[in-house]
Amino acid sequence: MKPGPRSRPAEPGICVSGSSGAGSAFPAFLPSGAGVEPGSRPGTVAAVLPAGGCGERMGVRTPKQFCRVLERPLISYTLQALERVCWIKDIVVAVTAENMEAMRSIIQRYRHKRISLAEAGATRHRSIFNGLKALAEDQPDVVIIHDAVRPFVEEDILLRVVTAAKEHGAAGAIRPLVSTVISPSADGCLEHSLDRAKHRASEMPQAFLFDVIYKAYQQCSDYDFEFGTECLQLALKYSHTKAKLVEGPPDLWKVTYKRDLLAARSVIKEKISQEICVVMNTKDEESAGHLLKEVLKKELNCVNVTSTVLDHTGGNVQKFPTDQCYSFICVNVVSSEFQETQKFLSTLEESGLPLLYPVVVVLVHCCDLTLAPLASKMESLMWIRSLAEDMKKRNVLLSGLLLNYSKDEQKLQESFQQGASIIAALVKERSSALAGQLLLA
Numbered sequence: 001m002k003p004g005p006r007s008r009p010a011e012p013g014i015c016v017s018g019s020s021g022a023g024s025a026f027p028a029f030l031p032s033g034a035g036v037e038p039g040s041r042p043g044t045v046a047a048v049l050p051a052g053g054c055g056e057r058m059g060v061r062t063p064k065q066f067c068r069v070l071e072r073p074l075i076s077y078t079l080q081a082l083e084r085v086c087w088i089k090d091i092v093v094a095v096t097a098e099n100m101e102a103m104r105s106i107i108q109r110y111r112h113k114r115i116s117l118a119e120a121g122a123t124r125h126r127s128i129f130n131g132l133k134a135l136a137e138d139q140p141d142v143v144i145i146h147d148a149v150r151p152f153v154e155e156d157i158l159l160r161v162v163t164a165a166k167e168h169g170a171a172g173a174i175r176p177l178v179s180t181v182i183s184p185s186a187d188g189c190l191e192h193s194l195d196r197a198k199h200r201a202s203e204m205p206q207a208f209l210f211d212v213i214y215k216a217y218q219q220c221s222d223y224d225f226e227f228g229t230e231c232l233q234l235a236l237k238y239s240h241t242k243a244k245l246v247e248g249p250p251d252l253w254k255v256t257y258k259r260d261l262l263a264a265r266s267v268i269k270e271k272i273s274q275e276i277c278v279v280m281n282t283k284d285e286e287s288a289g290h291l292l293k294e295v296l297k298k299e300l301n302c303v304n305v306t307s308t309v310l311d312h313t314g315g316n317v318q319k320f321p322t323d324q325c326y327s328f329i330c331v332n333v334v335s336s337e338f339q340e341t342q343k344f345l346s347t348l349e350e351s352g353l354p355l356l357y358p359v360v361v362v363l364v365h366c367c368d369l370t371l372a373p374l375a376s377k378m379e380s381l382m383w384i385r386s387l388a389e390d391m392k393k394r395n396v397l398l399s400g401l402l403l404n405y406s407k408d409e410q411k412l413q414e415s416f417q418q419g420a421s422i423i424a425a426l427v428k429e430r431s432s433a434l435a436g437q438l439l440l441a
């Protein structure tokens, strides 16, 4: 039996407006074969997230569901993924009593919606059962069970397992095995190996008609509670319900070891670096901003490079493509006046963008270095360093790029090329260690 996890409260912090969940009705667009009789109640869906483990295999003091990825607890990404699905009416998270406060501060800080808490049990099955009990009074038609440490879950697989559960009573995501499963003999030698092609790995999410899984847990043996790892097996054993197996996408993996946390970090960084917005102060196609945008498009052919024009006061951040863009390249938008930059950054902050993910902002200053000595130009931009220290606390990674705007066409192209490479690295790495740096292209 796993010992109760040690707690480490999450630091209190700034709030965000989370994505508001809409109704609880089961999506009307489901194929009629989804077990929803025409004219019958569309059906309600809730979710249970077991989050009461201590993450022994992670090998750190903080339970892995509270370990930070890009400064945000891992569980917050999973909650965000489920909240995006408007037809999940309620999300019950099972956490230990000692981690309740930490969980409440995460919900408040990132303003997660439709979340309720239940007390975790000494094993995963006990935690799940406690989550189901919390739903029993106003029970949903279908309940999703999803590990809190599987942050990359999309609406598509959730809809597929829920649709299958409506029809079959239970359903679960599966993935091809990566290694062959073998059975060892008592003396530690090979007994036999399973035919890998005929077996699959059971992943999450899983979904059940509420009655099917609730009845199963109510009849569970202590042995199942202590040593079981498979909810589908409980549905089969106690509710005589054969789960439908649904092929899931590769990203369903469970964060278990430290390497998984590093992998999660890379996946998230990759996802939020897919769009760059070049912010400029002129529509002139020959301007530095437009030229840099074209070079960036070539340099980063898989990234969506957009642009927007702001007036010199820092403008209105609502003009930005803010729902998916976490990287802003400001080209001569803000002169070396501190106040204008401050105005731009505060409007960016007010948009709520930096509260879920670190936002990269690169202030590009173009100047012909044959006219202004480099040292004095760098000196005039040193204020970026102290501003960056302050912005880092608000999850904005600010750096400066001095771009040599030479009259020589060849040199100018080289500067733009170098500048685009530096910007690509700042966006991709999204490293707080580079915040405040003044770079030269």
Ligand SMILES: Nc1ccn([C@@H]2O[C@H](COP(=O)(O)OP(=O)(O)OP(=O)(O)O)[C@@H](O)[C@H]2O)c(=O)n1
Pocket: 002, 049, 050, 051, 052, 053, 054, 055, 056, 057, 058, 064, 065, 094, 120, 121, 122, 123, 124, 125, 127, 128, 147, 148, 149, 254, 255, 256
């Ligand atoms: N008593 C428990 C044990 C586990 N879980 C949850 O079940 C999910 C999957 O379990 P697992 O990966 O085993 O998590 P841990 O038990 O924390 O990991 P370990 O076995 O390494 O201690 C996790 O979200 C975990 O928090 C739970 O709610 N209650």
Ligand SMILES: O=P(O)(O)OC[C@@H](O)[C@@H](O)[C@@H](O)CO
Pocket: 124, 147, 202, 203, 204, 229, 230, 231, 232, 254
């Ligand atoms: O056994 P653990 O607690 O590490 O993880 C639980 C997993 O077994 C479970 O999430 C899937 O295998 C699907 O049942």
